[in-house]
Amino acid sequence: MVTAQVLPMMSKMVLEGIVVLLPLVLSLANALDVGKHCYVFDDPHIVTFDEYRYDWHGACNYSIAQSDFSYNPEVGVFGDFERCWGCASCLRRTTFKNDRNTVITINTGAIFDLMVNGAPYVVPALGIHPVVSPDGVHPVLAWRNGKCVLLQGSSRIVVHHCKHRLDVWAHPSHAEHLDGLCGHYNFYVRDDFTDRSANIHPLEYWPQEFPVSWKTNDQSNPQCLLPRGVIKSCAGRLGNPCRADEREMERYRTMCKRRMMPLIGHQNKLLHYIETCAFDLCMMSGNGADDRMLEEWVIEVLEVLRLAIYILTTTGKTQDATRVRSTSVTTITPTLTVHPINTTFTEGLYTTLTFLETDVTYSETNTITSVRPLYPTSTTTTVDPYDSTYGIP
Incomplete structure (x- = not known):
């Protein structure tokens, strides 16, 4: 896991007339x-x-x-x-x-x-x-x-x-x-x-x-x-290009949940990955994919979910995709x-x-x-x- 590490000095320089601040930051x-x-x-x-x-x-x-x-x-x-x-x-x-x-x-x-x-x-x-x-x-x-x-x-x-x-x-x-x-x-x-x-x-x-x-x-x-x-x-x-009925969609959701829920746990903000995964399987199935190919795609989607968790964990952000007014960000x-x-x-x-x-002058800091x-x-x-x-x- 990446941890915040910063060298105790930030160099300030002017290169070719351009003001540059180069923080030596070792953290994604x-x-x-x-x-x-x-x-x-x-x-x-x-x-x-x-x-x-x-x-x-x-x-x-x-x-x-x-x-x-x-x-x-x-x-x-x-x-x-x-x-x-x-x-x-x-x-x-x-x-x-x-x-x-x-x-x-x-x-x-x-x-x-x-x-x-x-x-x-x-x-x-x-x-x-x-x-x-x-x-x-x-x-x-x-x-x-x-x-x-x-x-x-x-x-x-x-x-x-x-x-x-x-x-x-x-x-x-x-x-x-x-x-x-x-x-x-x-x-x-x-x-x-x-x-x-x-x-x-x-x-x-x-x-x-x-x-x-x-x-x-x-x-x-x-x-x-x-x-x-x-x-x-x-x-x-x-509109929606998926032509699966609700019974078929529930089967796709089950295939996605089986692998994804152990990672999602109680993080409700990640549940939309289940629905998008099910949609993907619908599109593939409608284009002739068999169950083996569907399972292989779920594994690919699992990598996307891992990336989402990694980004949320690394940045400390908890962005939840909604359809209401969002909050501002302070930097x-x-x-x-x-x-x-x-x-x-x-x-x-x-x-x-x-x-x-x-x-x-310069100052030292650890965070x-x-x-x-x-x-x-x-x-x-x-x-x-x-x-x-x-x-x-």
């Missing part, structure tokens, strides 16, 4: 404790930043969260989905645009083999590293977290991409300035279905117009480029006093500091509640400070 909790959380999982089910839960099964490239209503936002996370099990759709790749000079693509089939501005970059097996490309060093840190990859950008957005799950965290400074399938981020759920034209649609579990509006103009499926292409989430039908931002210094990282994560002026990191243009961590497994049985 601090990396992810940056505000509100949106996630997309399985085929897919979506929970917005403001905690509304819905399903969308379109097979196009969509804006998950972006900084404005345009087709070329300054900052954004985009998800490209493809058909799986007939009417469902699965995440094929994620694109993270940290800034206009940093575009990172993650393919689900090779999670650690990134494309950075079109050039390949392999996330090292150990350590936290700035992402690099032929264009130089980018203000994004990347590291492996078990079978997933984590990207933490200077945009104050964190992306966590796994085989069947995508998590996005956004700092509260993005409030009122992030929109997409993750909803309108403003700590108020009722306007979550704000479309690209700033129209607000009623909240519903099977939306249509709202998600379609967030298609991007970069599509791998030519049909998605049509003005109204792929508006129906499944085979031309609106603590350290006060910055900038002094130019030269910083060299050495083995063991000790720091060697050469100060260019003498009126620098930290929350930090707001910005990133240097070139830094290399020499020791892996993170566990390589999720720490969940």
Whole structure:
């Protein structure tokens, strides 16, 4: 299990005229404790930043969260989905645009083999590293977290991409300035279905117009480029594509509960994973899957549930997807006093500091509640400070 560990000094530096605060934090909790959380999982089910839960099964490239209503936002996370099990759709790749000079693509089939501005970059097996490309060093840190990859950008957005799950965290400074399938981020759920034209649609579990509006103009499926292409989430039908009766659904729920309830226990906020698992089995069964294939998928879903428990445990968050007004998040931002210094990282994560002026003070601490990191243009961590497994049985 990851525990909070912080070196007793935070270095403040100026690199190439950019003010940088580099906290030497050895805790995933601090990396992810940056505000509100949106996630997309399985085929897919979506929970917005403001905690509304819905399903969308379109097979196009969509804006998950972006900084404005345009087709070329300054900052954004985009998800490209493809058909799986007939009417469902699965995440094929994620694109993270940290800034206009940093575009990172993650393919689900090779999670650690990134494309950075079109050039390949392999996330090292150990350590936290700035992402690099032929264009130089980018203000994004990347590291492996078990079978997933984590990207933490200077945009104050964190992306966590796994085989069947995508998590996005956004700092509260993005409030009122992030929109997409993750909803309108403003700590108020009722306007979550704000479309690209700033129209607000009623909240519903099977939306249509709202998600379609967030298609991007970069599509791998030519049909998605049509003005109204792929508006129906499944085979031309609106609403719930599952055609199982209640008896069949109860059988699917039982298959899911048998493996998932020992992990869920009394955590009611995780019960919706039972329903989404049953829906997945319905979609698979309707596309010809036998019981063996259904059981294999439940094992895959179990990994998604373990990730959910890991994230809740590590970050200390207890987000419960509901359909009511959500509560606000309070964060603590350290006060910055900038002094130019030269910083060299050495083995063991000790720091060697050469100060260019003498009126620098620092304090020592053993704990930290929350930090707001910005990133240097070139830094290399020499020791892996993170566990390589999720720490969940």
